[in-house]
Amino acid sequence: MSEQEIPKLYHSIGQVSRMTGVEQHVLRFWETEFKDLAPRKNRAGRRVYSRKDVETVLRIKELLYDERYTIEGARRKLREKGRKVTPDDAKETYRKTCDRLREIRQGLVELKELLLK
Numbered sequence: 001m002s003e004q005e006i007p008k009l010y011h012s013i014g015q016v017s018r019m020t021g022v023e024q025h026v027l028r029f030w031e032t033e034f035k036d037l038a039p040r041k042n043r044a045g046r047r048v049y050s051r052k053d054v055e056t057v058l059r060i061k062e063l064l065y066d067e068r069y070t071i072e073g074a075r076r077k078l079r080e081k082g083r084k085v086t087p088d089d090a091k092e093t094y095r096k097t098c099d100r101l102r103e104i105r106q107g108l109v110e111l112k113e114l115l116l117k
Helices: 013-020 024-033 051-066 071-082 087-116
Strands: none
Touching: 013 024, 013 051, 024 051, 051 071
């Protein structure tokens, strides 16, 4: 069996840079901006990227470059990925939205009354 046939568990930052087409300095910056991207460091203190880290890099790249999200928008999108919305969550969001709209409507009615005086 050759080395090419054995999948690597971890990759260096240089290898990840070549595989993903993202410069090394950009990868280091993304580590500071996205908590989902946190490669371990080996005993020598060098970053070692797992398969999950490489997939995260590719997803961040897709969000920022292809879908044109901002850093904050990409962060939010990554957080949403793992979160499932239950029917109870949806009902609660709907209820809060309705309550807020009622408050806004009441404020507008009061403002109208003030203006008509």
